[in-house]
Amino acid sequence: MVSNSNINNVKTKTIGEIFSKDPKIICRNVDVFYGEKQAIKDVSIDIASREIISFIGPSGCGKSTFLRCLNRMNDTIDTCKVKGSISLDKEDIYDEKIDVVTLRAKIGMVFQKPNPFPKSIYENVAYGPKIHGLSSSKEELDFIVENSLKDSGLWEEVKDRLQSPGTGLSGGQQQRLCIARAIAVSPEIILMDEPCSALDPIATAKIEELINQLGKNYSIVIVTHSMQQAARISQRTAYFHLGELIEVGETKKIFTMPKDKQTEAYISGRIG
Amino acid sequence: MNEYTLLILLLLISLLWFYFGNKTALSLKNKQLKLNSLPHYYGIYVALYSIIPSLFSYLLILVFDGILFSNLIMEFVPKEILNSPDFNKIIVLAQIDNAVRGIYFGEQPDWVTIASNQMIEWNNQSLILNFFCSISLALGIGYLGFKNIHQEFRSRNSVEKIIISLLGLSSIIAILTTIGIVFSVIFESLRFFAIIPASEFLFGLTWNPQFEGAERAGSGQEGLASYGSVPLFVGTFLISLIALCVSVPIGLFSAVYLSEYANKKERSIFKPLLEILAGIPTVVYGFFAALTVAPLMRNGGSLIGLDVASESALAAGFVMGIMIIPFISSLSDDVINAVPQSLRDAGYGLGSTKNEVITNVIIPAALPGIIASIILAVSRAIGETMIVVMAAGLAANLSFNPLDAVTTVTAQIVTILVGDQEFESAKTLSAFALALTLIVITLILNFYALHVVKKYREQYE
Ligand SMILES: Nc1ncnc2c1ncn2[C@@H]1O[C@H](COP(=O)(O)OP(=O)(O)O)[C@@H](O)[C@H]1O
Ligand SMILES: [Mg+2]
Numbered sequence: 001m002v003s004n005s006n007i008n009n010v011k012t013k014t015i016g017e018i019f020s021k022d023p024k025i026i027c028r029n030v031d032v033f034y035g036e037k038q039a040i041k042d043v044s045i046d047i048a049s050r051e052i053i054s055f056i057g058p059s060g061c062g063k064s065t066f067l068r069c070l071n072r073m074n075d076t077i078d079t080c081k082v083k084g085s086i087s088l089d090k091e092d093i094y095d096e097k098i099d100v101v102t103l104r105a106k107i108g109m110v111f112q113k114p115n116p117f118p119k120s121i122y123e124n125v126a127y128g129p130k131i132h133g134l135s136s137s138k139e140e141l142d143f144i145v146e147n148s149l150k151d152s153g154l155w156e157e158v159k160d161r162l163q164s165p166g167t168g169l170s171g172g173q174q175q176r177l178c179i180a181r182a183i184a185v186s187p188e189i190i191l192m193d194e195p196c197s198a199l200d201p202i203a204t205a206k207i208e209e210l211i212n213q214l215g216k217n218y219s220i221v222i223v224t225h226s227m228q229q230a231a232r233i234s235q236r237t238a239y240f241h242l243g244e245l246i247e248v249g250e251t252k253k254i255f256t257m258p259k260d261k262q263t264e265a266y267i268s269g270r271i272g
Numbered sequence: 273m274n275e276y277t278l279l280i281l282l283l284l285i286s287l288l289w290f291y292f293g294n295k296t297a298l299s300l301k302n303k304q305l306k307l308n309s310l311p312h313y314y315g316i317y318v319a320l321y322s323i324i325p326s327l328f329s330y331l332l333i334l335v336f337d338g339i340l341f342s343n344l345i346m347e348f349v350p351k352e353i354l355n356s357p358d359f360n361k362i363i364v365l366a367q368i369d370n371a372v373r374g375i376y377f378g379e380q381p382d383w384v385t386i387a388s389n390q391m392i393e394w395n396n397q398s399l400i401l402n403f404f405c406s407i408s409l410a411l412g413i414g415y416l417g418f419k420n421i422h423q424e425f426r427s428r429n430s431v432e433k434i435i436i437s438l439l440g441l442s443s444i445i446a447i448l449t450t451i452g453i454v455f456s457v458i459f460e461s462l463r464f465f466a467i468i469p470a471s472e473f474l475f476g477l478t479w480n481p482q483f484e485g486a487e488r489a490g491s492g493q494e495g496l497a498s499y500g501s502v503p504l505f506v507g508t509f510l511i512s513l514i515a516l517c518v519s520v521p522i523g524l525f526s527a528v529y530l531s532e533y534a535n536k537k538e539r540s541i542f543k544p545l546l547e548i549l550a551g552i553p554t555v556v557y558g559f560f561a562a563l564t565v566a567p568l569m570r571n572g573g574s575l576i577g578l579d580v581a582s583e584s585a586l587a588a589g590f591v592m593g594i595m596i597i598p599f600i601s602s603l604s605d606d607v608i609n610a611v612p613q614s615l616r617d618a619g620y621g622l623g624s625t626k627n628e629v630i631t632n633v634i635i636p637a638a639l640p641g642i643i644a645s646i647i648l649a650v651s652r653a654i655g656e657t658m659i660v661v662m663a664a665g666l667a668a669n670l671s672f673n674p675l676d677a678v679t680t681v682t683a684q685i686v687t688i689l690v691g692d693q694e695f696e697s698a699k700t701l702s703a704f705a706l707a708l709t710l711i712v713i714t715l716i717l718n719f720y721a722l723h724v725v726k727k728y729r730e731q732y733e
Contacts, residue, residue: 076620104623111621115614118637127632128622178618185622 172203293318322414476500514589523600583665607641
């Protein structure tokens with residue numbers, strides 16, 4: 001348990017409001033190292049329940065690295081070390097007692113490139129519920145699959161070919177399939193790492209609409225390199241630069257009157 | 273003065289052309305002219321120009337003369353030898369050839385001496401002819417190439433063209449050789465099927481070619497030889513199956529371990545060690561099977577009251593399985609490594625354990641490639657000979673019992689063709705029929721494996 005008294009009592013250089021009233025995830029003084037190289041420097045931030053927050057910043061600034069800390073995906077990289085504290089519902093996720101498997105079931109992830117399994121559409125969505133034992137019967141599983149596909153806006157397009165391979169869908173459909181796959185395990189938070197960067201504008205628009213929908217039920221952390229996208233879909237925006245969290249705030253404010261020089265430079269297109 | 277001196281001369285001439293070509297190009301360059309290619313390309317160009325046609329004519333004359341002379345020399349062989357029933361052209365030619373080299377066996381008939389003298393004279397004439405043709409080609413065509421050199425001449429492009437055609441020629445030779453082998457096997461098999469009906473060969477249940485000689489000699493034992501290949505294919509199948517039972521789990525598990533669990537250091541030790549297995553000559557596996565594994569199994573079997581033949585399918589299959597482990601592990605390791613990281617990430621991101629990722633994501637994704645590796649290993653097992661000859665025996669029993677002695681197609685081909693044989697007999701020709709069937713089977717397996725691999729590649733690209 002992270003005690004309530006000191007979580008909002010943290011030293012930080014970040015400009016803006018890092019705290020939330022109803023925090024789901026609380027990150028304090030997080031450092032990340034790849035071997036000797038430090039990729040994240042002293043980042044503290046809260047992520048609220050049912051908010052959509054976007055991470056922006058020039059490429060290589062550590063957005064993906066920080067995102068992957070939140071569901072401990074960095075564990076799969078041998079050289080990667082995480083310091084500081086990150087807690088989900090006030091429980092330290094890097095604590096030894098925490099099981100990564102259940103953690104990752106609570107915090108779903110969608111990747112940059114659509115990565116459906118080379119299995120059928122049905123099997124792709126059913127994968128998570130199966131390994132976590134979320135259904136006790138075939139009917140229940142069918143129900144979960146159907147609902148997840150409906151929530152991801154894919155149902156109408158694929159309901160007649162659930163058994164055909166997921167890799168046969170178009171890029172945008174594949175990405176929505178990946179989102180369906182992620183929400184099939186009923187996570188509380190969804191992490192998205194540039195989910196539209198491999199898609200065309202029409203598919204992107206569909207995904208953005210979907211994210212807006214999902215934001216009513218989940219916390220969503222989305223990394224994006226498109227500032228328009230951040231502006232369109234997120235309530236809060238965090239600007240990273242060279243591993244540091246420079247500025248956080250309401251998206252509208254960040255884009256109209258950034259307080260920091262670097263943020264302003266990035267938003268006005270001078271660095272990036 | 274002989275063929276080899278000529279060959280060296282040709283090489284020297286082309287070297288000389290290289291020197292001149294290079295020098296001319298350099299002198300052009302020294303005159304501040306901008307050359308199209310680097311100077312040595314001009315040298316190489318002229319050298320290739322000189323050596324290729326001259327070498328070609330050299331080989332042509334060498335081969336063609338041999339054929340021509342061996343036919344012409346028959347004029348010198350007396351009529352009664354030519355017409356005698358056991359006339360054999362190869363033996364007569366060898367006789368003359370020996371005389372040419374000055375090797376005599378006892379008394380020599382006059383005609384051999386005359387023929388060999390004639391042969392020597394012809395050979396000398398041919399050498400002189402070869403000399404003139406090749407050297408004048410080397411000099412003449414080399415000069416033509418040399419004349420081509422001027423400032424704008426694109427020697428690099430021409431050299432590349434020549435080299436590309438040489439490469440193409442080599443691959444055509446390789447392909448033609450394969451086609452030649454296949455066709456010779458097909459023709460000999462057709463001769464076999466003219467004697468023994470294909471249906472008997474394909475569906476007959478007894479394989480017993482040993483009495484062929486007796487049958488032909490008309491000793492009243494006709495009909496004893498039988499050419500039903502089913503027992504051989506059953507034996508092959510049985511041994512390959514045992515080999516797969518050993519190699520598929522071990523090979524696959526070690527591939528999974530190597531690619532998913534082993535750290536860099538373990539990998540750098542284990543992988544080469546496994547691949548050493550593939551480098552051991554099969555004859556070593558053979559005597560390991562015959563001298564170590566087979567007795568071990570026999571003794572072990574008798575301990576638990578099983579009657580294991582001293583040469584058993586089990587011993588041969590087991591050792592063959594060990595032999596093909598690296599084929600499966602190495603190729604499977606490659607395909608497992610080729611499963612994109614993004615799929616693993618997807619698995620982990622959904623909260624799978626490492627085990628679940630391996631069994632639910634990686635293995636299914638790599639399955640086509642793994643199957644292909646198994647098929648390739650099977651075709652290797654089917655073609656394997658040494659281990660079977662040494663450890664499984666030669667008894668063509670029709671048996672599915674792994675403890676029995678069985679034999680395989682390849683082992684039978686060896687026994688048929690080792691030692692004295694009459695080329696025309698059904699027994700000898702049956703080897704070709706067996707070989708043809710084997711080639712067809714492995715060809716189908718390989719095609720299928722390639723097809724599977726190709727499909728698998730498309731999935732990720
Ligand atoms: N697996 C890794 N091993 C070593 N360094 C890495 C690894 N992944 C990322 N980095 C480094 O960490 C820094 C941040 O990378 P990343 O988080 O991918 O940035 P972003 O997503 O903002 O473009 C970069 O300098 C990158 O080179
Ligand atoms: Mg990134």
